[in-house]
Amino acid sequence: MADHEAKANQCMIDAEKKLKSSQGFFGSMFGGVQKQEDACELYQRAANMFKMAKKWQEAGNAFCRAASISMTLESKHEAATNYVDAGNCYKKVDHEKAISCLQEAIEIYTDKGKFTMAAKHYISIAEIYENELIELDKAIENYEKAADLYRGEDSTSSANKCLLKVAMYSAQQMNYAKACQIYEDVASSAVENSLLKYSAKDHYFKAALCHLCIDLQNAQIALQKYPETFSAFADSREYKLLQKLVAAIEDQNEDAYTEAVKEFDSITRLDQWLTTILLRIKKSISSDPDLR
Template identity: 55%
Template sequence: MDNSGKEAEAMALLAEAERKVKNSQSFFSGLFGGSSKIEEACEIYARAANMFKMAKNWSAAGNAFCQAAQLHLQLQSKHDAATCFVDAGNAFKKADPQEAINCLMRAIEIYTDMGRLRIQLRGPGGVWLSWDGALRTPFVLRAPSHISPRAGSPSRPSTTSPLLRSTRRSWWTSRSSANKCLLKVAGYAAQLEQYQKAIDIYEQVGTNAMDSPLLKYSAKDYFFKAALCHFCIDMLNAKLAVQKYEELFPAFSDSRECKLMKKLLDAHEEQNVDSYTEAVKEYDAISRLDQWLTTMLLRIKKTIQGDEEDLR
């Protein structure tokens, strides 16, 4: 089946999904299985989106995934809605990067909302303690401001509680999903030369990661990308940013990424294209450059010389 045939099939699926939605809104469908028709429509929209992807009609695929996401929200299926918005973002990135960012931001909002789990716990002295999963650090216990603590200091309840364990798992799952979406947004924003937006995200995720024993190794990558975005704006910005990241996260100083940044800054200051290219080649020999890094490094190199040359 050629692309035109795939698009025709996808359009037929869209029409079928729209009929399902319309039928679900009738009085009798509302009484007898209206939600099941919405569920069917969600599945059909997703099938249409995948058919559009096969036809390489990325905008149509993104729109179909968005339709499915909206219906999942109507059904209160937040996780499925967020997944569809991520799929929509991945489709739009091939045709409309700004719309890709919008879809991923919607997914982030949903994942964050899913993580706002609140538990009220009775503490010593009759103090009500609460844990808000929306906070950066899990298991932060605090007394609501409108309640005055009685005698004694509140103590932290055992985190071995099954309820707390379940909540903590949910928080980390939501936070991890949100971070993945945020990093995609940052990548697209940088490609669109929305550098400050990308910097804010990379710094936020990097700061969160450096406080986690499991994630702190990746913090250097996020600070490296933030520094490259600074470099695309201004060389002095990048130099100050590197100093800030070294103070904030001492392990960054010993990373290959930090050493590369310093070589690039020196080469740029000297307007030495050969030194810049050689530093990139040395890094690439050990850690292969992906398309995003190649794009950013080429943009910086072009501020040294006007001609666009291969970095490797």
């Protein structure tokens, strides 16, 4: 490890010397561009040595130096690659710097029309906000940006994966109307695709639960509409659970509600999101006048 770090530090020193010698009148006259390219390569070599030594901050800094030189040389694709590499290093030690580097890469990819690449890195930023910084508003924002770019490239499947994240977190933040709309749109898209058709059941189920979080009437309308759109939904365990939940809410019967959820959970294990939403609906049985 120490040997890798020592080699990395020497590469940094050599890179600084190369860069300095490229500057000024005489530097630009006598191989200035070549010296900058050499310096860029040395910074990249240093960054990889720092990675091997697990010096993530230093590795990120070295990749950023390489990116800066690449931008000066108008090598934008290489600059974007260096920014992404820097971001991946910073992810381990400095999340804000990681986001900043990925945003630099996105700007370059967008400018060059590489929208799929830009979308990929919006997802990376969203995941940092989602898993590390726990800032769901910003995670939603970046998943939406990724989805927009994927849709522009007709990558419907990739766009929908991002939108489902948006729906999940929107529901967690009690923006149920937004979540409903996304789940319904993605479900409608899935119904039209023979490979994705089965997944529509899950999306309609989650949409209906979000409707129940809004009010009973919304859910009742959904339970009439969804089987007409996707006939297989009417035969699903999810649909049968929804019918029982609606009946329990109409009767203000918390025991029946709990029993229906327990029965469903014994066959299809509830994940954390479903558990949270179902508990919110249960609490509203006696507290929300719209559900009486």
